[in-house]
Amino acid sequence: MKYKLEKPVHGTIGNSKYQCTIEWRNGKFVADEPTTIGGKDTGPDPFTLLLSSLASCKLITLRMYIDRKGWTIDQVAVNANLYQETKEGITTTIIDCDILFISPVSDEQKMQLLDIAKACPISKILQGELKVRVFVYREGDAKTIKYANEEVTVLWKPEFCQHSTRCWTQMPQVFKPSLRKWIDPGGASAEKLEQQIAKCPSGALVFIKNEPENKTQ
Secondary structure (H helix, E strand, O other), X not given: OOOOOOOOOEEEEOOOOOOEEEEEOOEEEEEOOOHHHOOOOOOOOHHHHHHHHHHHHHHHHHHHHHHHHOOXXXXXXXXXXXXXEXXXXXXXXXXXXXXXXXXXXXXXXXXXXXXXXXXXXHHHHHHOXXXXXXXXXXXXXXXXXXXXXXXXXXXXXXXHOOXXXXXXXXXXXXXXXXXXXXXXXXXXXHHHHHHHXXXXXXXXXXXXXXXXXXXOO
């Protein structure tokens, strides 16, 4: 398992209603809620951000296709909005995207570009099988199992594990869930092992660099 982004999107919120600071790989911006529900409207709300993701993905995908075809189409726009319907207790979200060609475009080109826009990566994510997983990091006392060599000790707290699978899918030479003794600290360098354990979102894995006097004989 490899994440799409090398650096995750990082969000924080303080006491100010409801300003969030969103950090991405090259900067930061503010997200907020409209004044109608108590925010200050200092940045896009979550629904706007979702629609912005879809609109920008369609525009970028269209621009890539237009450039590859060598067509002279200077400007394209997308309007995106959504609504929800509830029938028999099931809520369905419908997102509408209107493609607007500001430059002259033939009907044949429009239909080709419509098919391309429908298949943009974000559309495929939203219309495919989608799971949202949420984890929380825990600290404190719990049953602990130790896996050690002379250099390092890895602590595993089974009660804390939330099964993100980051450990064994990203470092299978160390984490082997099919085995009883499933952690082999010697399967990677101490530095890489520490970096991987830092990605555990639950606190179930802890890395310890052994002091010389505490080395296993």
